[in-house]
Amino acid sequence: MMWEQTREGAGTTMPGGDQEPGSYYVGVDVGTGSVRAALVDQRGIILAFADQPINRWEPQFNHHEQSSEDIWAACCVVTKQVVQGIDVNQIRGLGFDATCSLVVLDKQFRPLPVNHEGESHRNIIMWLDHRAVSQVHRINETKHRVLQCVGGVMSVEMQAPKLLWLKENLRETCWDKAGHFFDLPDFLSWKATGVTARSLCSLVCKWTYSAEKGWDDSFWKMVGLEDFVADNYSKIGNQMLPPGASLGNGLTPEAAKDLGLPAGIAVAASLIDAHAGGLGVIGADVRGYGLACEGQPVTSRLAVICGTSSCHMGISKDPIFVPGVWGPYFSAMVPGFWLNEGGQSVTGKLIDHMVQGHAAFPELQAKATARCQSVYAYLNSHLDLIKKARPVGFLTVDLHVWPDFHGNRSPLADLTLKGMVTGLKLSQDLDDLAILYLATVQAIAFGTRLIVEAMEAAGHSLSTLFLCGGLSKNPLFVQTHADITGMPVVLSQEAESVLVGAAVLGACASGDFTSVQNPLIRKTRGIRTSTLLWVCWFKLGWVTKLSGSSVEQPYLAIRRQWQE
Numbered sequence: 001m002m003w004e005q006t007r008e009g010a011g012t013t014m015p016g017g018d019q020e021p022g023s024y025y026v027g028v029d030v031g032t033g034s035v036r037a038a039l040v041d042q043r044g045i046i047l048a049f050a051d052q053p054i055n056r057w058e059p060q061f062n063h064h065e066q067s068s069e070d071i072w073a074a075c076c077v078v079t080k081q082v083v084q085g086i087d088v089n090q091i092r093g094l095g096f097d098a099t100c101s102l103v104v105l106d107k108q109f110r111p112l113p114v115n116h117e118g119e120s121h122r123n124i125i126m127w128l129d130h131r132a133v134s135q136v137h138r139i140n141e142t143k144h145r146v147l148q149c150v151g152g153v154m155s156v157e158m159q160a161p162k163l164l165w166l167k168e169n170l171r172e173t174c175w176d177k178a179g180h181f182f183d184l185p186d187f188l189s190w191k192a193t194g195v196t197a198r199s200l201c202s203l204v205c206k207w208t209y210s211a212e213k214g215w216d217d218s219f220w221k222m223v224g225l226e227d228f229v230a231d232n233y234s235k236i237g238n239q240m241l242p243p244g245a246s247l248g249n250g251l252t253p254e255a256a257k258d259l260g261l262p263a264g265i266a267v268a269a270s271l272i273d274a275h276a277g278g279l280g281v282i283g284a285d286v287r288g289y290g291l292a293c294e295g296q297p298v299t300s301r302l303a304v305i306c307g308t309s310s311c312h313m314g315i316s317k318d319p320i321f322v323p324g325v326w327g328p329y330f331s332a333m334v335p336g337f338w339l340n341e342g343g344q345s346v347t348g349k350l351i352d353h354m355v356q357g358h359a360a361f362p363e364l365q366a367k368a369t370a371r372c373q374s375v376y377a378y379l380n381s382h383l384d385l386i387k388k389a390r391p392v393g394f395l396t397v398d399l400h401v402w403p404d405f406h407g408n409r410s411p412l413a414d415l416t417l418k419g420m421v422t423g424l425k426l427s428q429d430l431d432d433l434a435i436l437y438l439a440t441v442q443a444i445a446f447g448t449r450l451i452v453e454a455m456e457a458a459g460h461s462l463s464t465l466f467l468c469g470g471l472s473k474n475p476l477f478v479q480t481h482a483d484i485t486g487m488p489v490v491l492s493q494e495a496e497s498v499l500v501g502a503a504v505l506g507a508c509a510s511g512d513f514t515s516v517q518n519p520l521i522r523k524t525r526g527i528r529t530s531t532l533l534w535v536c537w538f539k540l541g542w543v544t545k546l547s548g549s550s551v552e553q554p555y556l557a558i559r560r561q562w563q564e
């Protein structure tokens with residue numbers, strides 16, 4: 001494989017010279033910290049990759065903002081980079097995924113400020129923004145029936161509370177002037193095509209829209225957002241398309257110039273980033289590894305997309321209601337299947353926070369740099385050194401972390417929860433930092449286990465984890481998930497699986513494939529064609545159990561308290 005990772009900074013790696021001419025697809029993934037693009041061929045192989053950091057503002061605690069212009073500019077930079085050196089006329093389709101952040105534009109599609117400072121370039125309330133606490137409490141007090149489809153409790157990270165916050169706090173400068181409220185993935189597909197149709201993925205998962213029943217007028221009236229009903233939902237979407245559907249006449253000449261692609265190529269209705277990751281991994285061909293999920297329905301698999309946050313995506317043939325877990329959402333990720341989405345609001349961000357905030361961080365940085373390693377590679381080898389003959393998990397016998405530093409998304413669904421560390425000593429050397437890092441990773445893995453247990457108690461039958469996202473590049477994180485859940489973890493050979501999911505959308509929109517799960521169906525029937533084989537190239541992860549480890553003790557105690 002020609003492609004190499006360029007995770008440590010912005011950059012591109014181009015395809016090798018012996019590529020057969022064929023059709024290509026471009027996937028663009030807008031994460032919390034950066035924008036990534038990939039050029040993908042018909043077999044689903046990533047031929048070129050580029051990434052670019054994006055700006056974030058935190059004007060006050062729990063307010064997180066971005067700029068749609070900055071994000072679009074980054075999309076243009078990375079897309080131009082990945083198509084360098086190829087005949088762009090071979091590109092057949094473009095797909096976007098992004099975080100589920102709220103983009104606000106005026107009636108002429110110009111950015112509007114989502115802040116008291118009136119800074120209009122900061123026109124995105126990010127998904128992890130927790131400003132709308134009072135609004136979400138009031139929404140949850142209504143006990144409206146739409147809440148049944150978000151695990152019984154609406155999250156402050158969804159769009160309705162954020163919209164209500166804007167109405168109550170920025171009436172003149174933002175709310176009254178607003179013409180369009182977009183989920184970020186839908187903003188990107190509009191920017192590329194001029195089509196304002198929304199993806200069913202965004203509207204169903206974050207905006208209370210039902211694929212069967214449409215908008216529920218009574219919900220919007222009850223929560224004080226009756227304005228949307230009055231104008232027939234024109235500001236939040238009254239035309240919906242399934243992910244992968246082709247939008248309008250494809251790429252506009254203006255967007256084509258921005259992105260360095262030919263005008264008119266197919267552009268797909270988009271997906272939220274976690275859903276693109278789920279689509280990129282859940283259909284993996286695992287034959288020959290002796291995994292429990294081999295020969296079992298795809299519903300025995302849980303895709304876990306681990307970046308700034310972690311999202312746990314499980315699918316089922318019939319709707320399953322899991323308290324504290326979002327969904328069931330019909331066809332929101334894999335067509336024809338119901339989706340439940342568990343999540344942890346901060347995982348990568350929590351690990352970064354713990355490590356970077358420690359007194360020994362400057363020493364760690366210096367030592368990692370001297371060895372040309374990332375701080376995480378250095379910490380992992382340091383743990384190996386200090387564990388001596390015992391399993392690494394035993395280093396945290398006296399130190400425990402509770403990971404809900406930004407509330408608990410699933411399954412406790414309690415945004416007021418806070419983080420905890422027990423077992424601290426006066427020393428703050430590199431050993432302490434490494435052990436705190438390990439305890440944080442373990443705590444996150446126990447959070448995944450709690451989500452798996454809640455999903456299984458409600459009717460899911462899960463046997464295998466499929467990990468992707470930035471954290472899946474950390475062997476300690478992956479191993480710890482296998483140890484603590486007791487499940488095998490499968491990793492994709494294409495580390496950037498979210499981008500494969502985005503490219504699958506573009507491939508579907510191009511008409512080369514009839515639906516986003518088409519490759520899965522063909523593969524299941526054993527037909528190898530020139531399809532986009534997103535079901536292939538998996539290597540087995542780890543299957544290790546650490547039974548009876550003392551690291552389980554605090555987790556078990558907290559779980560007991562929760563159940564009581």
Ligand SMILES: Nc1ncnc2c1ncn2[C@@H]1O[C@H](COP(=O)(O)OP(=O)(O)O)[C@@H](O)[C@H]1O
Binds near residue numbers: 032306307351469471
């Ligand atoms: N090679 C790596 N080793 C360890 N952690 C990594 C690695 N690459 C990324 N990460 C972690 O993954 C997280 C970001 O993942 P990413 O998928 O890029 O996030 P997002 O999609 O939210 O922008 C960060 O917390 C980062 O520290």
Ligand SMILES: O=C(CO)[C@H](O)[C@H](O)COP(=O)(O)O
Binds near residue numbers: 031033273341
């Ligand atoms: O809510 C989500 C998906 O439904 C994601 O957590 C959110 O979009 C952020 O993703 P990431 O951690 O990859 O940046």
